[in-house]
Amino acid sequence: MTANRKFEEITLSSESVFKGRIISLQVDQVQLPNGGTASREIIRHPGAVAVIPLLEDRMIVVEQYRKPLEKSQVEIPAGKLDPGEEPLQAALRELEEETGYRSEHVKHVSSFYTSPGFADEIIHLYVAEQLVKGEARPDEDEFLECEAITLEQAQQYIREGRISDAKTILAVYAWQLYKLTGQI
Amino acid sequence: MTANRKFEEITLSSESVFKGRIISLQVDQVQLPNGGTASREIIRHPGAVAVIPLLEDRMIVVEQYRKPLEKSQVEIPAGKLDPGEEPLQAALRELEEETGYRSEHVKHVSSFYTSPGFADEIIHLYVAEQLVKGEARPDEDEFLECEAITLEQAQQYIREGRISDAKTILAVYAWQLYKLTGQI
Numbered sequence: 001m002t003a004n005r006k007f008e009e010i011t012l013s014s015e016s017v018f019k020g021r022i023i024s025l026q027v028d029q030v031q032l033p034n035g036g037t038a039s040r041e042i043i044r045h046p047g048a049v050a051v052i053p054l055l056e057d058r059m060i061v062v063e064q065y066r067k068p069l070e071k072s073q074v075e076i077p078a079g080k081l082d083p084g085e086e087p088l089q090a091a092l093r094e095l096e097e098e099t100g101y102r103s104e105h106v107k108h109v110s111s112f113y114t115s116p117g118f119a120d121e122i123i124h125l126y127v128a129e130q131l132v133k134g135e136a137r138p139d140e141d142e143f144l145e146c147e148a149i150t151l152e153q154a155q156q157y158i159r160e161g162r163i164s165d166a167k168t169i170l171a172v173y174a175w176q177l178y179k180l181t182g183q184i
Numbered sequence: 185m186t187a188n189r190k191f192e193e194i195t196l197s198s199e200s201v202f203k204g205r206i207i208s209l210q211v212d213q214v215q216l217p218n219g220g221t222a223s224r225e226i227i228r229h230p231g232a233v234a235v236i237p238l239l240e241d242r243m244i245v246v247e248q249y250r251k252p253l254e255k256s257q258v259e260i261p262a263g264k265l266d267p268g269e270e271p272l273q274a275a276l277r278e279l280e281e282e283t284g285y286r287s288e289h290v291k292h293v294s295s296f297y298t299s300p301g302f303a304d305e306i307i308h309l310y311v312a313e314q315l316v317k318g319e320a321r322p323d324e325d326e327f328l329e330c331e332a333i334t335l336e337q338a339q340q341y342i343r344e345g346r347i348s349d350a351k352t353i354l355a356v357y358a359w360q361l362y363k364l365t366g367q368i
Contacts, residue, residue, distance in 0.1 A: 073300060118206060164294075166298050166354060
């Protein structure tokens, strides 16, 4: 589909402020549809994948510390795309690295931007079924713990704030809809 | 609930890189659970609200240009918290500013972090029912167009990529679950 450019903001100038290991930051001056100008603070991100790993009536989740929040959170397995990596391959890699599980039954659920107001990060979400157990191999600066939880536990974790990120809440809703409708 | 600090990363130093109109960026050096060190690129954001506005069997959505994506997107009404503003008040304000609708029947659905790996942005999501029509008053640098869509249209928009942000896909799933189970 051609990108819809209604209300397009035309770039007048763009200043690179920061290039980091994971994200970069630029500030663009733009021309608004009414001819006025505004500045836009924009984060560039390489993109990521996430997986809903279903093991019978349970979902595999990982608990890890999230420095921006200064707390540990329970999330579905996820990670950044390596340069040039296909999202499906990245999803299978992250699933195995973080949980030890492999799957040959993986389906794309949806792809979504996490914060379209200030960032271009996109997450490609998959569901993985018929999991086969292998060995987890987290990255060297990654510390996490896996758990297999029921839908009721996932809903309880959301109420308690142990699950509180958009992709995982979205995944729990998708899983509930899958159970109710057979479709994902 | 006390924040869970399993696998805590202790801040060794923190450098402020950028303070913008909306976001700021810092780079922290942290001590990992195994004693090693790593750097963490962290975006600070004031937090935001979003609303699922239900008008009989339709949801009100807004189309606007998202500069980080260089395209126009259909999303639920949303916006940043003003300093000191209560999320519920912000939700009612954004709903009226962007769509012209008011509601006295608003319920909290969930609050979620959009990108916990690199940002502390949180979105407080509400559902608003029994909408009363007033007049839209967008911000001066905000250009948008409202539409009332059915669930089937929302699902079609997701397939077409016209809806492709996490909060709106999450909202469509929540709406579908609400229709199926009566609970939100």
